[in-house]
Amino acid sequence: MTAADNLELFARMARIRAFERKVQALFKAGTLPGFVHLYIGEEAVGVGACSVLTEADKITSTHRGHGHLLAKGADPKLMMAELLGRETGYCKGKGGSMHIVDYSLGILGANGIVGGGLPIATGSGMADRILGRDQVTVCFFGDGASNQGVLHEALNLSAIWSLPVIFLCENNHYTEWMRTEEITAGEIADRAEAFGIPGVQVDGNDVLAVRDAAAEAVERARAGGGPSLIEAETYRHHGHNEGEEVFSGPYRPQEEIDEWIARDPLARFRDECVKEGIATPAEFEQIQEREGDLIEAAYRYAEASPMPAPASALADLYAEAE
Amino acid sequence: MTAADNLELFARMARIRAFERKVQALFKAGTLPGFVHLYIGEEAVGVGACSVLTEADKITSTHRGHGHLLAKGADPKLMMAELLGRETGYCKGKGGSMHIVDYSLGILGANGIVGGGLPIATGSGMADRILGRDQVTVCFFGDGASNQGVLHEALNLSAIWSLPVIFLCENNHYTEWMRTEEITAGEIADRAEAFGIPGVQVDGNDVLAVRDAAAEAVERARAGGGPSLIEAETYRHHGHNEGEEVFSGPYRPQEEIDEWIARDPLARFRDECVKEGIATPAEFEQIQEREGDLIEAAYRYAEASPMPAPASALADLYAEAE
Amino acid sequence: MTETLAKDTYMTTAIAGALRAAMAADESVVVLGEDVELSTIGCTKGLVEEFGADRVRNSPISEATVVGACVGAAASGLRPVMDLMFSSFFYVAMDQVANQAARLRYMSGGQVDLPLVYFAGTGPSGSAAAQHSENPHPILMHLAGIKVVFPSSPGDAAGLLIASVEDPNPVVFLLDLMLAGAKGPVPTDLEPLPLGKAEVKRSGEDVTVVAIASAAGTALEVAAELEEDGVSVEVIDPRTLSPFDWDAVTDSVARTGRLVVVDPARRTCGAAAEIIARVAERNWADLKSRPRRVTWEDVPIPFSPVLEEAVTVRKDSVRDAVLAGVEEKGAG
Amino acid sequence: MTETLAKDTYMTTAIAGALRAAMAADESVVVLGEDVELSTIGCTKGLVEEFGADRVRNSPISEATVVGACVGAAASGLRPVMDLMFSSFFYVAMDQVANQAARLRYMSGGQVDLPLVYFAGTGPSGSAAAQHSENPHPILMHLAGIKVVFPSSPGDAAGLLIASVEDPNPVVFLLDLMLAGAKGPVPTDLEPLPLGKAEVKRSGEDVTVVAIASAAGTALEVAAELEEDGVSVEVIDPRTLSPFDWDAVTDSVARTGRLVVVDPARRTCGAAAEIIARVAERNWADLKSRPRRVTWEDVPIPFSPVLEEAVTVRKDSVRDAVLAGVEEKGAG
């Protein structure tokens, strides 16, 4: 890891943070269609994991996907345009927050169905294995998703076929407004063991720790050693979705929130870097400013883009045979 | 265990064997509608487990369900009539081999969907727990079914709610014509561990071993100690379904079949009992004869029963509100 | 008849009230689902405080097993009401709905009652996109073995929910999310409204409009507007789609001779197709013009507001269809 | 045109041959599913010997994940053909069919092709009972985003399977189990038959019978019988239900003025309802009598042979419907 590598990790986390803050503001202003789930507080997971992937590697994402996508290299302009329902968005306005994909970057898709990405990632790994490619697929899923049966099936299938898939559980301790531990037996990482799959727990607010765990799993997968399960412990600073307060009321202890904010993955990584002399606080501020500008530019691009033509709603369902 | 208890266990296994032999003969003669999956070779599992249940306890069964049902006390007459599609059958001819139920005996149903009984058993346990009853539910499922995601979900739900459910996997090593170990990672019994559920393996051809394991699990469940997983190793002497040879060809090594037939659960238990002086070979023969007669009588009853009226096909879909 | 609880009760409040009444009336009624304690839609709010954690339980995201557990529980003496949150999630649990809940009574030769309710918010709710905007009623109607309730007003919702919980069969109760913020009168003294009874929401002479759930309101607006143009529109709200009150539709078309069906669902093999087919079978001699339907386009629901609007039921399409039916010369 | 491979090729053999040809033509075609090596129905028999275990793989009983894996694999360069064995098992995997396979291309704004085929035996096969006898085509038609192929002859099946594998979209290919033992000619030199093209299986003047899958054979028998009574019946086999060849039906009804739809599926919201609704929309002025349908009853398929027969499509019902249509005085 060079200094530049470290700053690159920080920059990507800062990009996600800035993107989500902008989305939050837009939601509050009432200019965002639909509903959104923000990744603020969890940036180290997506960035740490994607930092060891090549462009040819693939990910599947979730309803809380903006961070994964940006970490994998998605274009904030096209994302923002999609969130605003514009013609220039990644999906021409058809997908929205929960359905952004960029196949050219190996982003097989956010997903509105909790657990929906688990089978898809398994199939992606199957293709790579059969076609003899050394690509890997990282499957992001939540602690809530860990109770979907497809996890069991995907682990089994990946194990018997030795698929190059990394199952990355972002355990932010909540399933919507439910404490996950109240509806979940045992530790999620342990669910790999019965299938003979290595399962580890890692500090999800430590970008280097996530990176290391991911690197090990990716290396194993590329070498034909099969799947891994990583459980990254983290926390969402925001609600399950923006605007939830009206319905949910407070459901998390304030001390818990404060504790996790004190472990903010960006501030923490910056402070460590500063301590180790990798960069100065001013340099970090510059990075944040640069990324903030990038997001503002993305917003301006999106805002200036036209809405799709109504008739375009009928297009894109089927591909034409050649 | 009195001598009578032992003979009762044998008698029930003999009843199942006789029933299945009759069904086999009927299938061969072409007089049985549909297709059937025989339980021959696995009798010790159903009988051992059900021998520790009360009439109020419940079971869910599978496509290979005749043995479970008879073990839980189902009436061979009504079963045979159902298999022959008669009006007097358990389901008035609407269900057939894979859908026999007897709610009065806690038989919540055979099931044509592999894994279909896992959620139902979980709900049965939920009802008992909420209603404060000390009943338990035994959920029979196969090694093939262990790869359905609902197993994972049912284990989790039963664990967090401490439900009185015994998940009893009959591992006969085959999923139709596939060797289960080739499509299954790890040991099935180990799949309980991550949920904090006790999981044990037991010799499924030893009726007393199954009975003991079931007794322990049932006791725990009744005492509020929650679910258990038991994996009973066994073997089906017959094909997946009768008549398969035409399509499957041979797919199991003859030595394997021979080995397991040598461990036949009936012969083995009889020999042990004889050795321990519990009964004489002649007494066992008498039991087998008696059970054989019972099944012949069941067949005569079924055979003499009328086919349902065609118009009855439109009845029974909905219950009338009182 | 009972007096109204309030002239202005929200749909969600009406449903919550009905659920509370049903739980109070029968101890075996339990509520389960993801976040039923705090309640994302609001229909189960406050129940846990009133009835305790045994009868109101948050469940993990395991739709297949929780849906199936309701079957096992209903066969064992409970009356479960499960909240699936969004009806799109039925697909995750479809085996337990289609192969189990809808089949077990029939396959058993009528041995068992399965008194259970699957509740879900449904349909577009404003850019929720394809995986949170399905209306599954045509699929559920096709399955057979499951009753389907899909009301258009708070009063109907309350009465039909009471009846759904009391019914000895599996019932899917759908809350059209377009109506979550709708208000209307609800009787204080809740009584069950029979499943399988349509309501004529407005009487008319020239054309019968059968309009499902939120489409009923759209149809009523169109009817009011067209009255000024001298067109008399009868609006029928089926309220329950399975069982379906075919006689109500037949009787109306026998008088008006014209039919427009407004169905908030994709067109192909939808409820509108079925209603038109039945009317063709039953009212052939009555029909003065071809039956018409206004439905969603045959695509998933897109995200962008302009696209969502383009593929769903619009008032102008309903108006056009009614007018086209009235203006068309008799033929056929 | 090519010469026939054999006059008497079994449906299953024709499908197996087409699959072999498709695998030989394109290395990215893989086959997976439970027991595809030995093949319970016979359609994947011998493939593993020819193409190896990498391209033909037995999968565990995990339908949801295997169905979904096909989506991920198709997005990553493979052309998976998955054998689901019985179509009733679609329900277990319905989320991955309805929310994923049928949606991902559209939701992505057309970014991705998903060339995959879900193959399944379907419908009653003789007392297989409710959980092994579904015909899911009406539900699949309603979903949008999935093509649905449901042929009636070995020749059609072979050509349509080639086209299904070549198609860049998700396709459900259904083998009517009533036809598993049927025989017919198949060209040696297999060529794709276009999806979305119906075939007039018999020309006639008096009435159009649209008959799906095994019902086509029933309709042809009835047509032959009625010829002796001086009734001229046109039989159209849609062959693919999505896309549907509406023009073929419209053109025929424009000539005959009468319609009977024979659909082996439960009645409500079935394919027959849709065809009648479309014809009412398109052919109103042509219709000389009310359109009729012959379908299954709205119940699960029961086990006992006498009951199974009572609720499914019977020849006498088809005959009665055709005659009733011809005899009915024009009205409407």
Ligand SMILES: Cc1ncc(C[n+]2csc(CCOP(=O)(O)OP(=O)(O)O)c2C)c(N)n1
């Ligand atoms: C199949 C399905 N069930 C329920 C939901 C509703 N839902 C959306 S997000 C969510 C919680 C997911 O929790 P987790 O997996 O921990 O992800 P997190 O939101 O914490 O990132 C739920 C229940 C859904 N979208 N899909």
Ligand SMILES: Cc1ncc(C[n+]2csc(CCOP(=O)(O)OP(=O)(O)O)c2C)c(N)n1
């Ligand atoms: C959901 C589903 N998938 C596939 C099948 C077809 N099928 C019937 S039995 C069976 C094998 C089941 O194996 P196992 O659970 O080990 O039970 P066994 O037959 O060995 O008793 C399969 C694949 C089915 N009935 N249901």
Ligand SMILES: [Mg+2]
């Ligand atoms: Mg979470």
Ligand SMILES: [Mg+2]
């Ligand atoms: Mg087995």
